[in-house]
Amino acid sequence: MDTATLSVRPIAWTHFDAMYAQALTSWTLDKDTDWTDGAALVEFAGRACYQSWTKPNPATATNAGYIAHLLDVGHYSVLEHGTVTFYLTGVSRSFTHELVRHRHLSFSQLSQRYVAGAGQVVEPAIIAEDPYLHAVFNEAMQGINRAYGELLHALDRKLEAAETPRCPECGDPAQWVQDPTGWECQRCRRMLPGPSKWEVQRSRTSRRKQARQAARAVLPNAAETRLVVTGNYRAWRHLIDMRASEHADVEIRQVAMAILRELSRMVPAVFGDYVIRELGDGTEVAESPHAERS
Numbered sequence: 199m200d201t202a203t204l205s206v207r208p209i210a211w212t213h214f215d216a217m218y219a220q221a222l223t224s225w226t227l228d229k230d231t232d233w234t235d236g237a238a239l240v241e242f243a244g245r246a247c248y249q250s251w252t253k254p255n256p257a258t259a260t261n262a263g264y265i266a267h268l269l270d271v272g273h274y275s276v277l278e279h280g281t282v283t284f285y286l287t288g289v290s291r292s293f294t295h296e297l298v299r300h301r302h303l304s305f306s307q308l309s310q311r312y313v314a315g316a317g318q319v320v321e322p323a324i325i326a327e328d329p330y331l332h333a334v335f336n337e338a339m340q341g342i343n344r345a346y347g348e349l350l351h352a353l354d355r356k357l358e359a360a361e362t363p364r365c366p367e368c369g370d371p372a373q374w375v376q377d378p379t380g381w382e383c384q385r386c387r388r389m390l391p392g393p394s395k396w397e398v399q400r401s402r403t404s405r406r407k408q409a410r411q412a413a414r415a416v417l418p419n420a421a422e423t424r425l426v427v428t429g430n431y432r433a434w435r436h437l438i439d440m441r442a443s444e445h446a447d448v449e450i451r452q453v454a455m456a457i458l459r460e461l462s463r464m465v466p467a468v469f470g471d472y473v474i475r476e477l478g479d480g481t482e483v484a485e486s487p488h489a490e491r492s
């Protein structure tokens with residue numbers, strides 16, 4: 199079986215029209231801040247609460263200082279204005295089962311009803327690194343692959359047989375012929391009423407969907423999947439607090455760490471407070487003094 203490679207790519211993020219916001223108020227941004235990004239929007243939203251456009255306190259006069267203060271006092275709701283969207287590939291269905299528990303994130307995931315499964319798999323590293331465990335895993339995946347293929351084929355034939363008109367004389371299933379176009383009993387040579395070519399085509403698509411939705415019951419947790427995930431800064435912070443932790447599953451922790459690295463690069467003022475630490479087994483965790491646990 200082919201093993202999928204993890205990819206965590208930011209594909210969309212908040213763009214803030216600071217020039218317009220500034221024109222509406224007496225607010226000015228410090229020169230070190232990117233005027234167009236979500237961190238500037240967070241500061242604007244925070245200042246809008248109190249109309250505090252002037253900056254008498256040097257500690258909060260910079261964008262980074264202002265956001266650090268928001269985190270210190272727990273004014274997390276303003277972080278909800280900035281969002282980042284990721285495209286995740288090379289992740290397992292067991293990972294997405296955990297990810298979708300985070301109710302403030304938004305998901306669009308590859309459909310196993312429309313797209314055939316039994317492609318690549320995500321093999322846990324602890325299994326992949328051990329020849330015996332890897333062989334057991336591989337054999338199981340190959341068995342599943344075979345069963346999935348057989349189920350798809352047999353289900354398609356079963357559904358097709360149920361839809362094919364039968365000859366009222368001999369009871370044989372009719373066949374689709376081109377000249378004259380329509381359903382014909384091959385034994386009695388009589389034309390039979392039945393669905394049109396367009397309806398047959400539509401039915402084939404619907405049959406494939408029905409076959410896939412039933413056959414996917416045997417697909418494993420290790421099956422690779424892909425999805426677009428959007429979250430606001432607060433929701434991403436919560437995901438990182440919960441899942442970049444020693445107690446979380448290794449795969450979701452790995453993804454949470456990759457997401458944190460991207461977010462720290464993109465919006466350092468909001469995600470720069472996390473400290474990354476390596477565990478004894480070489481994996482990583484991230485911790486922040488501002489973790490919002492509940």
Ligand SMILES: Cc1cc2nc3c(=O)[nH]c(=O)nc-3n(C[C@H](O)[C@H](O)[C@H](O)COP(=O)(O)OP(=O)(O)OC[C@H]3O[C@@H](n4cnc5c(N)ncnc54)[C@H](O)[C@@H]3O)c2cc1C
Nearest residue numbers: 296299300301302303436437440441443445446447491492
């Ligand atoms: C180490 C670990 C082990 C886990 N093991 C299991 C397990 O064995 N079984 C299992 O079922 N789950 C398990 N989970 C999942 C866990 O229970 C949560 O579903 C998941 O972490 C999502 O976090 P959350 O519920 O805090 O909320 P999110 O959906 O991420 O929401 C963030 C916050 O918003 C608030 N919020 C959201 N929705 C509501 C609401 N409806 N009402 C009130 N407040 C709300 C809460 O403050 C919440 O903390 C595990 C999670 C971890 C990290």
